[in-house]
Amino acid sequence: QSALTQPASVSGSPGQSITISCTGTSTDVWNYNLVSWYQQHPGKAPKLIIYEVTKRPSGVSNRFSGSKSGNTASLTISGLQAEDEADYYCCSYAGSNAFGGGTKLTVL
Amino acid sequence: QVQLQQSGPGLVKSSQTLSLTCAISGDSVSNNNAAWNWIRQSPSRGLEWLGRTYYRSTWYNDYAESVKSRITINPDTCKNQFSLQLNSVTPEDTAVYYCARGERWGELGIDSWGQGTLVIVSS
Numbered sequence: 001q002s003a004l005t006q007p008a009s010v011s012g013s014p015g016q017s018i019t020i021s022c023t024g025t026s027t028d029v030w031n032y033n034l035v036s037w038y039q040q041h042p043g044k045a046p047k048l049i050i051y052e053v054t055k056r057p058s059g060v061s062n063r064f065s066g067s068k069s070g071n072t073a074s075l076t077i078s079g080l081q082a083e084d085e086a087d088y089y090c091c092s093y094a095g096s097n098a099f100g101g102g103t104k105l106t107v108l
Numbered sequence: 109q110v111q112l113q114q115s116g117p118g119l120v121k122s123s124q125t126l127s128l129t130c131a132i133s134g135d136s137v138s139n140n141n142a143a144w145n146w147i148r149q150s151p152s153r154g155l156e157w158l159g160r161t162y163y164r165s166t167w168y169n170d171y172a173e174s175v176k177s178r179i180t181i182n183p184d185t186c187k188n189q190f191s192l193q194l195n196s197v198t199p200e201d202t203a204v205y206y207c208a209r210g211e212r213w214g215e216l217g218i219d220s221w222g223q224g225t226l227v228i229v230s231s
Contacts, residue, residue: 036217045206045224046155051217089155093215096170097145099155 003028004090004100011106017078020103022090023071030071034093037066037075040102041086050075082107110134112207112222120201122231126194130207130222137183137190138163143210145218146181146192150203160214161190197229 005023012018022035029035035053038046048057050066053073063078073092077084085107090100116128130144137144143162149155159171161181171179180193194201205227209220 032215034215038218045208045221046218047221048217048219051219057217057219091155091218093213096160096172097147097157097210097214097218099157101154 003098004092006088006090006100006103008101009104009106011108012077012080013108014080014082016080017076018080018105020075020077020088020090020105022073022075022092022100024073024092025071028071028092028094028098029068029073032092032094033068035066035068035073036091036093037064037073038089038091039084039086040089046089077105080107110209110220112209112220114205114207114222114225116225116227118226118228120197120227120229122198122229123196126192126197126201126205126227126229128192128205128207128225128227129189130191131187131189132209133188135209135220137161137188138185140164141212143213144181144183144190145208145210145214147206147208147218148203149206149224152200153203156203158192158194160210162213199229199231201227202229203227 037050040046053068054066111133113131143160145160146158178195183190204224207222208218
């Protein structure tokens, strides 16, 4: 059972924006600004797209953004593109890395 | 650009030991600003962090409680690689295993991943 709760699936049309939530507890998400997000395409390793709640690694599109409120972190993807169709995982750090169950994004 | 290349068998029998190696290029296993992790992924357990090794003037290891009694992660400074050993495996340990690098202790994200190794534990 994952420590962090994500919706199983979300969908959106090209050009739209979607948001994926990640709900933790007061001992992880709420207490630390150490939430990261990963994109995973089928058969591939996860790829870091957001770290420290809001920061993007070099080379990651600015269509990806992160935020946090209380014990819920969120990933927003704006201007949806077909290539964004993938699984997305949140991760919090409280001494070690704990992952959410993942959200499947479908681009309609 | 850090690259991680995994090697090891994809089939292990129940009660035996799972062993994987991760060769590092573009960084050093002795980097005192990085941690070297093993993470696995299965449909039933999702992404699960297993443990890490890191160097901070001496070597440290941290392991997930779920596997703490069965796991060993070792660095190999001569070959610039690190390894995973998981003892007494059961079919529940069937998963894709990834080696991965984290900045500092991994709190800034896991920024490099190996290609993944599907390990099937046969009963």
